[in-house]
Amino acid sequence: MMSTNDNVRLHIGTAEDMGQRFVDAWKRAEGGETVDEANLTFRDLEALLAALTPKRLHLLRHVRHHHVPSIKALAADLHRDYKNVHTDVEALTRLGLLTRTQNSVVAPFAEVDARFVL
Helix, strand or coil: CCCCCCEEEEEECCHHHHHHHHHHHHHHHHCCCCCCCEEEEECCHHHHHHHCCHHHHHHHHHHHHCCECCHHHHHHHHCCCHHHHHHHHHHHHHCCCCEECCCCEECCCCEEEECCCC
């Protein structure tokens, strides 16, 4: 089932941190709360920055605000090489930040929230 929440939260942390968020959400759901949240955890800042390069962030913004029928059309819109755009779309799709259908590339989240706690 697809989430109706249009925000995703990015975290830097361990598998234990991610597990704790899952347990907390489970307990809230057991208590009757509707839990509809999307979280993405990276092991460290370097991993987050490698996954969300400036070009990938630009691509995400473009897809969020424009109808994109294909990767070829996206590459043309962004004036970038098809192969590089395809690589970026695949990476962002694996992260769950993009979805692909037969007729479009879609950014399902309106907002990406990343906070760093030191």
